[in-house]
Amino acid sequence: MSALYLGLDCSTQAIKLSVIDEHLSELQEFADVSTVTFESLGDQDGPFLARGADGDSLSVTTPTRLWVRAFDTLLDRLKQANFPFDRVVAVSGSGQQHGSVYWTKGSQEKLSALDERKTFYEQSHDWFSTPQSPIWMDSSTHANCVELEKLVGSQQLAALTGSVAYERFTVHQIRKIAQKTPKVMENTEEISLVSSFLASLLCGRYVPIDWADGSGMNMMSLREKKWDVGISQWAAASLAQDTLADKIRQPVAAHERVGKISEYLVRRYGFSSSCEVIAFSGDNPCSLAGVGLSLPEGEVAVSLGTSDTVFGPLLHPHPSEEGHVFVSPIDPEGYMAMLCYKNGSLTRQSIRDDYADGSWEEFDRILSSTTVGNNGQIGFYFKEAEITPRSHPGYHRFDHEGKRLSEFTSPRDNVRAVVEGQFLSFWNHCEKIGLTGIKQILVTGGASRNTCILEVLANVFGAKVLTSSMGPNSACLGAAYRAAHGYRCLKEEKFVPFEEVVGGIVHSRSVIEPNMEAHEVYQKMLSNYERLEGQVRFQ
């Protein structure tokens, strides 16, 4: 019986699983029980996107125990489907980036002594010092961002941590809690990211954050790969301890083993007690591992999930005012560049609901029957405060002369405008973060199922768009590959290049070729787009 590797992904809307065998082929027989959406679990712990739960209208949180319940549900469904837990030799995982979990004092002890007759959920009522976890959609920490940039300098902060200050980055969330509710922070024994939180459940004790996901905190020195002491002291605010050193262990490389599977999981589900847990990472870094991007540059990946992200590997980091640089999840010496858009799938979905009868088929029909370039009309749809470019919530529509409109003459043009506007923004901002000369785009995420949307992407960039036979869930597949990679490094007691472990995997890819006449239309629109973006961005 072949050994198995598992990859988990706890992203914004669901927890998912990929299973691969020792030839790294994906097992399909458990696909039906491999996704648990948070919506399907109901509101027992509160909504999974809770707005203003801490009294601040710009905060967005998820109840931490909803993730615990989703994980129980996933494991229980696998057990019912006779999943061969005993064949799993290594597990790794992925989490939506930036989100944080606050473990209350004494929880590690409880985590290491669980009763296998009960679920995690049944035993976790007193594990967290705050019931809500701030997530990446939160934009309540603007004042902290301004303060840190003043303290360090925005360019210097980018050079040090990979990014200027962003509201969702974890250090600002930590400082907000330390300032607003110091008791919560004082009661906190350990702070995890979503990724390291899930890994801690697996190991039955707290485990470190990895370098790639740690790069999304505005707190880790990109070059030293350690928490910056000055920023950590600033984040601690008025706590008795002057840094967070006793609450967040130092980060580790993504291929490192962080522990063995817990005795609880061995007894409850039948995992082998020798099963290794490899550091979990962020969902975008794991997607990079999953789509098989490698240098040379010229290839980027686009994830059309809840957020839209554009990312690619980088040899030499040049962090700037735009986008983010993270440590690579597959090469401890390498880096990746990324742009993130808050208004991704949920915003397209909202336009679908308003203008296309709530149906993707109707959305596609409108997209296919409207003119490329929308006759020069341009739209910016910020259902949520946007990250790229930084903007307040609001919809902005312009006619072909750049005159502001409250609505297009033909309202169905909103369907084309939302998709074109989003992709023109990708194109406009890629150059600025060093993702240049793009010839092919690998797509993943929920909306990568939609060929009509992908055709617009190919035409805007004038580049081939490739979808892969592995489907839209590259983050959990990437995590499974990382489990195999980390396991191999462990066995060989040295770092083995990621390509040596997964390089042989060839996914069949379908290619969408760009229509170069359509691309010319977008080339002409770009300067107008850039000018109008200047009007709608946060000044």
Ligand SMILES: Nc1ncnc2c1ncn2[C@@H]1O[C@H](COP(=O)(O)OP(=O)(O)O)[C@@H](O)[C@H]1O
């Ligand atoms: N046919 C489709 N066309 C466009 N978007 C789609 C389609 N099917 C699903 N989606 C989008 O995919 C999103 C979920 O993507 P997913 O990558 O699973 O999210 P996440 O990983 O952030 O939880 C949904 O919000 C939905 O809008």
Ligand SMILES: O=C(CO)[C@@H](O)[C@H](O)COP(=O)(O)O
């Ligand atoms: O904030 C970011 C990246 O910086 C987001 O990309 C989150 O990582 C959420 O990912 P999805 O759930 O949309 O995949």
